[in-house]
Amino acid sequence: MxxxxxxxxxxxxxxxxxxxxxxxxxxxxxxxxxxxxxxxxxxxxxxxxxxPGLPNLHSHAFQRAMAGLAERAGRTEDDFWTWRDTMYRFLARFTPEGLQAVAALLYLEMLKAGYTSVAEFHYLHHDRDGAPYADRAENSHRIVAAARETGIRLTHLPTLYAHGGFGGRAPTEGQKRFLHTVEGLLGVVESVRRATAAEPSVRVGLALHSLRAVTPEKLHEALAGINSLDKQAPLHIHIAEQVKEVEDCLSWSGERPVQWLLNHVPVDSRWCLVHATHLTPEEVTRLAASGAVAGLCPTTEANLGDGLFPAVDYLRQGGVFGIGSDSHISVSAPEELRLLEYGQRLVARRRNVLRVGSEDSVGAGLYRAAVAGGARALGLSAPGLEVGAPxxxxxxxxxxxxxxxxxxxxxxxxxxxxxxxxxxxxxxxxxxxxxxxxxxxxxxxxxxxxxxxxxxxxxxx
CATH class of the missing domain: 2.30.40.10 (Urease, subunit C, domain 1)
Known part of the structure; x- marks a missing residue:
């Protein structure tokens, strides 16, 4: 090439x-x-x-291999949590070589589907028994290798996952491959930064899996650590994806997840809040004003039965968003944006709902907005096609x-x-x-x- x-x-x-x-x-x-x-x-x-190519701001590459394998009705009502149990059982089988094979095929599919860059929210850190590899960044280097093989632009986000639930709850057996100390996770970040220092198509940031998976102390320790390495590094977090998550956060802290984050962390344009599905009107206003990106993954959110992001109010207040294929139940840039609009149409029972700014064209408005928001979330130098942009x-x-x-x-x-x-x-x-x-x-x-x-x-x- x-x-x-x-x-x-x-x-x-x-x-x-x-x-x-x-x-x-x-x-x-x-x-x-x-x-x-x-x-x-x-x-x-x-x-x-x-x-301009669309940035894919949220990916779990290993989940591409299980797409479609959780569509069997259980004996109880299926939701995100029953899907998660299936995912835990599946990921236990992965080797580093297998992760690279799956990620490379996925990234090839993304390119052919209209994505030119991807943010890999990476938490499959350890071996199948939960022990670290000899190179603790082994799986991260496999993700980078898959990006190199295909030519996609990569923002790699080693992810801190320390606990099994709010308040520092002990992790489950299914989470053992994810777990890291803050020091260990920052070591992975440094290792990938060193290995890719001469590669302008690779950017390294940091993700916090969720407020469930980190305590406030570890969250702030991780942010201090990444800021000592790169004060502009992209920061991502899953948040307010399911109603149960909101309820559990209220029980733990007296605040909703997005409310808690905005009250306790200096959220700004470096941040991408992935999903942010369940918001109050006040949270919508504050998130839009923060400059953070709402990371929306409509095909995955629909597949998991998560709910619908309040996109109409958010865009009306100038909120920034981008799209991601997340679990890769679908890998199609136009489909994510189409489903984003169609979900709002079904709620409002009218057509052409998500008008961006003064745009008459719904498609053009959504596309331009997703390019700009995705570029911000991935830490790219400039959005779209202009001097200084990739x-x-x-x-x-x-x-x-x-x-x-x-x-x-x-x-x-x-x-x-x-x-x-x-x-x-x-x-x-x-x-x-x-x-x-x-x-x-x-x-x-x-x-x-x-x-x-x-x-x-x-x-x-």
Whole structure:
């Protein structure tokens, strides 16, 4: 995958809007140095309309291998907690080699689906018996290796998981592979930072699994530790995903999860609050004002029966959001945004609900907002396609029957609401085409390795 020096775009969605006949020039790191309007065709030319690639702000790569395997009705009512038990049993089988095989196939799928970057919320730290590997960052290095193999841009988020419930409750047997001290987790962060220091396509931050999994003391200790390494590092946390979580937090502290976090932690634009499904109107207002990103994962939230984020009020107050595929029950950038809008339509019983700012086009408004919010959550230098931003872009197939005859914002409306990932033609990350004509150069090799790993995982009793 050689790096291009420029790309002529017959039509491109820049930060300012749609522009025709634009030449994008890149430096040797794959960063945009020039945006020349009114250019003449020449050199490498995009074979369709160009849009910025979407950041995927929330991923648990290992869960790709179990997607669809928890869709059996139990003897009790199924919810997030019964799904979690299935997940615990499945992840007990993973090896570092298997994790890399699954992550690489997933990241290839993301690229072909219109994502150009991913935030990996990584808490599968240890061996199957809960003991650390000889290299305590072994599985983190496997995630980085999978990103390298595919060419996706990675924000790696080693995750602090210390307890089994609010108030420092003892962990369960199923959580033994996740557990870390603050010191141990920061050691993983430092190890990955050292190993990727020369790689501009890898960013390292830190995640707190949830308020359930850390005490206030450990939370603040972890934040002090990451700030000593990088005061701009992205910070992510699962929060207020389920009603039971909210109820348990109230019992523990007298405050709801988002309320507690905003009252006790200086939440700002470095933060991504993943899910944040169950909010009061006051929490909506405070979260929107904080500058933090609401990390929404509509296909996973629907699959788990979590509930619906109060998106209408949040966007009305200028809240920032991005999207993620989380458990990878679906890996499709347009599907996440489509389901986000459709969920709100079902509640409101009307159409075209999530209007972003003054945008008339619902699809274009949601797409632009998800690009900007995702870039913030991943700690990228700039959102969208502009000077100083990474050359991470998607070329859509304007000849596809679902997009034919559409231009500009109408193209994005049809891409989100009447088509899908099959309309992604080419994908560029950091100035390199990693997908050409819907094909990745390592696709056959990575798929064969993934199938071998699935044969092993599914054969284990």
């Amino acid at each position: 050689s790096r291009e020096t420029s790309l002529f775009c017959p039509s491109v969605l820049l930060t300012e809007g749609w522009v025709e006949n634009v030449l994008l020039r890149f430096d040797d790191r794959g960063v945009i140095t020039t945006v020349e309007r009114g250019a003449q065709p020449g050199g490498t030319q995009a074979r369709g309309p160009v849009v 050359a991470d872009l998607v070329v859509l197939d304007a000849d596809h029957p679902k997009l034919y005859g559409r231009t500009r914002d109408a193209l994005l409306d049809s891409y989100l609401f009447a088509s899908g990932s099959d309309c992604v033609r080419d994908v560029m990350v950091a100035g390199r085409f990693v997908v050409r004509e819907r094909h990745h150069p390592s696709e056959d090799t990575l798929l064969a390795r993934y199938r071998r790993e699935l044969d092993r995982l599914l054969a284990v009793a």
